[in-house]
Amino acid sequence: MASTLVPADPEAGPDKEVTWEDQQKLNTFNRLNAKVRIIAEEIQTKKEQLLQYKDAEGDIMMLMDEPVVRYQVGEVFFHLSDGEATELVSKHTEHVEQLISQLESESENHTSNVSLLKRALYDKFGKQINLDD
Amino acid sequence: MAAAAGLPNANTQTHSELPSALFIENVDGFMKEFGKPTQVLLEALQKDFSRFKSLERRLTAVRDMLKSKIPEIEKTLETIKFLKTKKDAGATDLSTNFELTSGVWSTAKISNFDNVFLWLGANVMVEYPIDEAIAILEENKSGAAGKLTSTQEDLDFIADQIVITQVSMARIHNWDVTKRRKTSEVS
Numbered sequence: 300m301a302s303t304l305v306p307a308d309p310e311a312g313p314d315k316e317v318t319w320e321d322q323q324k325l326n327t328f329n330r331l332n333a334k335v336r337i338i339a340e341e342i343q344t345k346k347e348q349l350l351q352y353k354d355a356e357g358d359i360m361m362l363m364d365e366p367v368v369r370y371q372v373g374e375v376f377f378h379l380s381d382g383e384a385t386e387l388v389s390k391h392t393e394h395v396e397q398l399i400s401q402l403e404s405e406s407e408n409h410t411s412n413v414s415l416l417k418r419a420l421y422d423k424f425g426k427q428i429n430l431d432d
Numbered sequence: 433m434a435a436a437a438g439l440p441n442a443n444t445q446t447h448s449e450l451p452s453a454l455f456i457e458n459v460d461g462f463m464k465e466f467g468k469p470t471q472v473l474l475e476a477l478q479k480d481f482s483r484f485k486s487l488e489r490r491l492t493a494v495r496d497m498l499k500s501k502i503p504e505i506e507k508t509l510e511t512i513k514f515l516k517t518k519k520d521a522g523a524t525d526l527s528t529n530f531e532l533t534s535g536v537w538s539t540a541k542i543s544n545f546d547n548v549f550l551w552l553g554a555n556v557m558v559e560y561p562i563d564e565a566i567a568i569l570e571e572n573k574s575g576a577a578g579k580l581t582s583t584q585e586d587l588d589f590i591a592d593q594i595v596i597t598q599v600s601m602a603r604i605h606n607w608d609v610t611k612r613r614k615t616s617e618v619s
Contacts, residue, residue, distance in 0.1 A: 304598075304602035304603060304606065318457070319457070322599060325595055330591060330592070372514050374511070375531075376537075377528050378527040
């Protein structure tokens with residue numbers, strides 16, 4: 300937000316005063332943008348995890364006739380039956396999908412608040428501020 | 433800190449021991465009362481900005497450390513809880529492949545589901561009944577989560593102070609430019 304307030308324009312009138320309420324809007328705008336960025340990273344990580352679980356689902360099916368499925372929990376591979384492994388992988392998949400959906404709705408919420416704040420700030424300050432990267 | 437230098441500060445935000453930034457309600461009135469050259473105030477605010485940025489860096493490092501610690505604890509908990517479900521299902525033994533040394537794996541048979549050994553750090557390992565181990569790790573996890581929340585709150589506060597300082601600096605700079613222009617127009 301280095302260039303939030305643009306340099307004074309000789310043609311424009313005097314700068315509008317920034318009230319404490321305006322400042323808090325700017326602060327919140329900044330905070331929410333940062334949160335959206337962080338959530339996007341987390342969603343990316345979770346999506347990669349989900350892909351791993353989906354691949355694992357496929358691999359487990361291919362091991363149907365094997366006596367043992369080696370399923371990683373933590374740092375080790377437990378020897379499981381394919382029934383157990385299938386159950387475990389679908390539990391994990393569901394869990395990650397749920398987390399992703401939670402994060403996405405959180406992000407959507409923040410993004411819509413950011414839009415509202417942006418509009419309110421541009422309404423008051425017009426060319427005096429720049430809220431776009 | 434400009435904010436602390438006895439200057440009237442319209443910033444009503446406070447947060448634990450952290451410093452607050454200078455917020456100005458009315459620039460014209462403030463600068464008249466301040467009485468000193470604009471440059472003096474701008475330099476003080478620049479110092480504030482640097483200080484807030486360095487606090488931000490420190491807090492971000494703490495937050496990122498905690499953020500990576502929690503999944504580690506969760507991984508450990510998941511493993512122990514898995515043993516517990518096996519125990520509750522009446523399992524007598526469970527085979528695993530574990531890393532004997534880097535790049536070399538071997539097989540182990542777990543037959544004791546009653547106890548686990550927790551590494552407490554400082555070359556100390558303690559044996560715990562499985563339920564107690566789970567309780568300890570859950571406590572560690574919630575402790576870390578609590579610290580993460582409070583660190584994030586500190587970070588949010590500092591982020592606010594940074595924005596306030598930037599806005600104050602821009603407004604004072606613009607006020608100064610406008611004033612100089614008026615002065616040069618008159619003369």
